[in-house]
Amino acid sequence: MAVVYATLIIKGAYTFDRVPANQQPKVREYLAALELDTDGKPLEV
Structure with a gap:
């Protein structure tokens, strides 16, 4: 399920x-x- 949340965050559909x-x-x-x-x-590096 964590992968789904991470993907949604990357797509901008969810926040951490x-x-x-x-x-x-x-x-x-x-x-x-x-x-x-x-x-x-x-x-940031």
Whole structure:
């Protein structure tokens, strides 16, 4: 389910703060693996 939330965030259809608390760490992990922040935007280097 975390992959679905991450995909929705990337597409702009969902926000990280709407993700259930128990899913947030895994969603953050997926986004970080794609070098994205919790808004689905590229990480600043």
